Amino acid sequence: MPTFKLDEREIPFEKGETIIQAAHRAGIDIPHYCWHPGLSVAANCRMCLVEIEPPPGRPAMMLDVLEWDADAQDYVPQKKPKLQPACQFQAGEGMVVHSEGSKNVKEARRAVQEMLLLNHPVDCPICDQAGECRLQDYWLEHQGSKKRMKDEPVHKPKAVVFGPTIVYDAERCIVCTRCIRFCDEVAGDSVLDLRERGNLNEVVLAPGRELDHDYTLMTEYVCPVGALTAVDFRFKARVWFLRSARTVCVGCATGCNAFLDFDPRDQKVYRHRPRENPDVNKYWMCDEGMLSYSRVHENRVLRAEIDGQTIEFERGLKKAAKLFKSADPDRTAIVLSAQHSNEDNFAMLVLARDYIGSGNVFVNGRPGGDSDEILRDADKNPNARGVVGLCTSAPPAPFKELATALAAGKFTHVLALGSDASDPDEVAAFEDCENLVLLTSHRGPLAAHADALLPACTWAEADGTFVNRTGIAQESERAIFPHGDSLPAWKLIAAFGRALGHSFGWTKLRHVRAAMAPDPGAEVAADAEAQSGAPA
Amino acid sequence: MAFALSAERENELDQILSRYPNKMAACIPVLHLCQDANEGWVSADVIAFVAGRLELSTAQVKGVVTFYTLFNEEKPGKHQVWVCRTLSCALRGSEDILRHCEKKLGVKQGETTRDGKVTLRTAECLASCGTAPMMQVDKKYYENLSMTEVDRILDRLLYDGDA
Numbered sequence: 050m051p052t053f054k055l056d057e058r059e060i061p062f063e064k065g066e067t068i069i070q071a072a073h074r075a076g077i078d079i080p081h082y083c084w085h086p087g088l089s090v091a092a093n094c095r096m097c098l099v100e101i102e103p104p105p106g107r108p109a110m111m112l113d114v115l116e117w118d119a120d121a122q123d124y125v126p127q128k129k130p131k132l133q134p135a136c137q138f139q140a141g142e143g144m145v146v147h148s149e150g151s152k153n154v155k156e157a158r159r160a161v162q163e164m165l166l167l168n169h170p171v172d173c174p175i176c177d178q179a180g181e182c183r184l185q186d187y188w189l190e191h192q193g194s195k196k197r198m199k200d201e202p203v204h205k206p207k208a209v210v211f212g213p214t215i216v217y218d219a220e221r222c223i224v225c226t227r228c229i230r231f232c233d234e235v236a237g238d239s240v241l242d243l244r245e246r247g248n249l250n251e252v253v254l255a256p257g258r259e260l261d262h263d264y265t266l267m268t269e270y271v272c273p274v275g276a277l278t279a280v281d282f283r284f285k286a287r288v289w290f291l292r293s294a295r296t297v298c299v300g301c302a303t304g305c306n307a308f309l310d311f312d313p314r315d316q317k318v319y320r321h322r323p324r325e326n327p328d329v330n331k332y333w334m335c336d337e338g339m340l341s342y343s344r345v346h347e348n349r350v351l352r353a354e355i356d357g358q359t360i361e362f363e364r365g366l367k368k369a370a371k372l373f374k375s376a377d378p379d380r381t382a383i384v385l386s387a388q389h390s391n392e393d394n395f396a397m398l399v400l401a402r403d404y405i406g407s408g409n410v411f412v413n414g415r416p417g418g419d420s421d422e423i424l425r426d427a428d429k430n431p432n433a434r435g436v437v438g439l440c441t442s443a444p445p446a447p448f449k450e451l452a453t454a455l456a457a458g459k460f461t462h463v464l465a466l467g468s469d470a471s472d473p474d475e476v477a478a479f480e481d482c483e484n485l486v487l488l489t490s491h492r493g494p495l496a497a498h499a500d501a502l503l504p505a506c507t508w509a510e511a512d513g514t515f516v517n518r519t520g521i522a523q524e525s526e527r528a529i530f531p532h533g534d535s536l537p538a539w540k541l542i543a544a545f546g547r548a549l550g551h552s553f554g555w556t557k558l559r560h561v562r563a564a565m566a567p568d569p570g571a572e573v574a575a576d577a578e579a580q581s582g583a584p585a
Numbered sequence: 586m587a588f589a590l591s592a593e594r595e596n597e598l599d600q601i602l603s604r605y606p607n608k609m610a611a612c613i614p615v616l617h618l619c620q621d622a623n624e625g626w627v628s629a630d631v632i633a634f635v636a637g638r639l640e641l642s643t644a645q646v647k648g649v650v651t652f653y654t655l656f657n658e659e660k661p662g663k664h665q666v667w668v669c670r671t672l673s674c675a676l677r678g679s680e681d682i683l684r685h686c687e688k689k690l691g692v693k694q695g696e697t698t699r700d701g702k703v704t705l706r707t708a709e710c711l712a713s714c715g716t717a718p719m720m721q722v723d724k725k726y727y728e729n730l731s732m733t734e735v736d737r738i739l740d741r742l743l744y745d746g747d748a
Contacts, residue, residue, distance in 0.1 A: 239641075239642030239644055239645060240642070240644060241644055242642070242644035242645050242647060242648040243648050243652075244647060244648055244651035244652075245651050245652065246652050253644070253647065253648075253651075254644065255642055255643040255644035255647065256629045256632055256633070256643050256644075256647055257629065257643070258643070258644070
């Protein structure tokens, strides 16, 4: 691989790569606003200027400038090298680039930073971006001086509603055009553009339009400053109080990698945002996924319930188990959930296979929805492939078959993970089910017919593995502690097994994982390989 | 009401398009053509028309319209007066000329007289510094202005309707 020198360090690059791309990959951050690894190059913020030495034997391109000389109390002519934007300049073999090490670059960055802040309102105390704002970070790193301009700054529109999800403040905007390029290039809907020029520049909507495509929240996320704010997050939290867990979005089968931001003090989640993964979601997430974090707190089942009455957890567990004491294994149905992780479903399978002795395994989940060519999948469950992969002997039967069998009176007992219904029209079949026990995090459509509800954790409160639509097994980290009496579903299943009188000894996640295949995604991966005809 | 071009102007549009490597590149001349056909301004309908013809988003066309001062976002007066305010003219009294015009027309810069006859604007350098101060009325230059000369020009616009 060819290399170039950046501040005395050898940086490898691929042909055609720009200086900033190669540096980014090597883990060096050249300060920038408008450049984004997933978007086209605009080179308009000028923050990434670097000094490039001329090729051997060639003179450097020098510019005539006037510089203030404090001793002479006058401007004196000076020569300075022409700096280049690292985001646009392609790296070349043996090129010598100075970034942090160049006095000229430092001076340029200070000047660019000062210019970007000229008309900025500096309203950080009421700005949601504060704490993760590049203007703040770079002011500290590259400027650190007070404002010198004494004129009234240019005033522009504030709190402009762009659509149902985004509010725009033109005074905070540095016109980097990231949001515009995101809409053009990724979302494929050119709904934003700039109006005017110079210091009157601002981002505007297309006439008669709203910012209402399926990826609007990403415009806020790519905004390096506080110009675009999300209606959902506005004034809800200060980011420095938040911590992030590395999770997987459970909104659909794509399994976008995400950060779930939560406040450890009140154990609430506040935000879902994309985590870079070139194999899955690149840098992006859809609105549906980014807003799906709210499920952690909405419509939860947090206490045990028997026949609709809240009950103390241990007593509820015993009463629920009692329903199953005399169950005939052949007339018992076990329902897995594509909403739950591999660990949870594996525990359910072990309970069914090894302890209850029932082979009547079904799979349930949320009903399908919209999809597109960008990220969103029609299957709104994060682990459908994982569940199928776990059922090695026979694939689980769909929810609809369970409803049909119930209507025909085939089952007397149903133990289900989750309370969703992948076929909402079929829920009525559960009305007459004599013994329906749900281990569920949410009050889904089945909950109304349940004889016992036991509280399970959401994905935010438990570690787990999810297998996405392409067969990639991904781990999701716990963010907050379990709410209410809820337990991670695998733990709840083990407790239920013990209440039934079995020696279901798992108490730690590693017990589950040890009992599972060494690699939870192995079967699925092997399956995918067999299907594609590649040698095993 | 949706905007449309006459057959003659449609011909012109096709000719413009044939001169450029892609449709986007023809945005400015096409906008000028449509502005002329729409009483001198670019309405939302015109933007939609141009965007449709050039396969651009309306946001992109709107961006071009707002970038260039020669595109009007509101209907201008019958005549447009541009008073140059850049250095040479400023040194030779363009400020006073502008004040004088404002007083005489009864409008501020950027506004149109109530009878719709004259729009008063300022311009950056119109490249006639040797004959400062100067102003442009529609497409014609008036140079080495004096207040009496300005009065005469404006009177003609207001009362004769012709520069």
